[in-house]
Amino acid sequence: MANQVNEPLFSAKNRKLLTDPLNTSNPITVQVLGICSALAVTAKMKPAFVMTLSVIMVLAIANVVISLLRNGIPPRIRIIVQLVVIASLVILVDQVLKAYVYDVSRQLSVFVGLIITNCIIMGRLEAFAMGNKAWPSLLDGIGNAFGYGWVLIAVAFFRELLGSGTLWGYQVIPNVLYDIGYKNNGFMILPPMALIIVGAIIWIQRSRNKQLIEAH
């Protein structure tokens, strides 16, 4: 495919790889992947943000590595190879964090390990990186990680605001409101509420995005 060699780095097709996962093919709201971590880390905004950063790192690098190896990977063990790449990257990231930024590593605690189990990552390796070149794979990885991240942060925003009355750890609901009887919604910090907020986001998205509305 000679025409692809000269394709500009940010051609319309490549830009679509970055922007589509933010909306039309969003990993959480459309493909309904990565729900587990979306429930687990969204009680507060800070962990949701850190999780987003970590997923961007791991997904981008794993996509590139698998894309570079794709012609040599035997199809019968490709899932194992993908898992090995993801797990090694995650362990490596974890070790480096522990050695050089111990404080950050302590804050991340479980999240780093949770990345291995994030189905979005294996989903992208299998669906995209196995059949595409390194550069589009990198864009696809970053795009999907952002698509995952904005939903996570949006969910965390509502859960932290309504559940704890804070944002990023700072109190935003004035004490005056508490004095006249306002109460934090304790249900918000429990996982079921994350599912309901994700459901609400899906509802709003489907009502506005014509491509997602089914024919019947």
Next chain:
Amino acid sequence: MYSNSYVFRYAIIMVVVVAAVLSTAALLLKPAQDRNIAVAKMQGILAAAQVQATSSNAVDLYERYILEEIVIDPQGEVIGLYKNGAFETGDVRAFHIDLKKEQYNKAVGADFKMPLYYADIDGQKMYIIPLLGKGLWGPVYGNIALGEDFNTIVGASFGHDKETPGLGAEIEQVFFQEQFIGKKIMDESGKFVSVQVVRGGAAILPVSRQIHGVDAISGGTITSNGVSEMLESNLKNYIKYFKKQVNI
């Protein structure tokens, strides 16, 4: 189509390469990680004494404030004292005692050692006890500082490895740890009662018991119970020593 032998060769080479990369990384990074762990331990001990240390000044502050490292045996006798950078008795520093190993020794009925730190924070003298227990997903740990009466809590710090963010993980927040200040671990008759982390809040306890209770974390009940359990099981090992000190 790939042959079976190719698949095997590919898998073997992949595993060897990955193992080599990861073990090299682990070996190279180990000294830096161990240093970080020791510094974090000092920060935890200082935090219980209400001294906020950063990773860069923790070693200096530890040396300035922690005057004695004491090792105690199950009978409440002092078997080790490390002071001013030298041993006065014994040959094990409290700082180097592995709580996990000692708790195992206790569980199997063997002899065990307990660490205790004596600190002087600008004139306020306190005894700091390291804690180790179980949370929901992994260990919870911490340090608790008692005043000179060996009864009133003057500070506490907690940490965890894997507790749920926003729920059990909140035990490392200041608002939770501050509740412990001023609480007492012994009742009026001098009996050890520890401090309970109470689901529903310490306010539901009878008034006379409220001095031995703090509020649990909503949605973090198992972690909160783990903290109660940890305080009870660790502190009770020191009671014999405390009684001896107070009677003097």
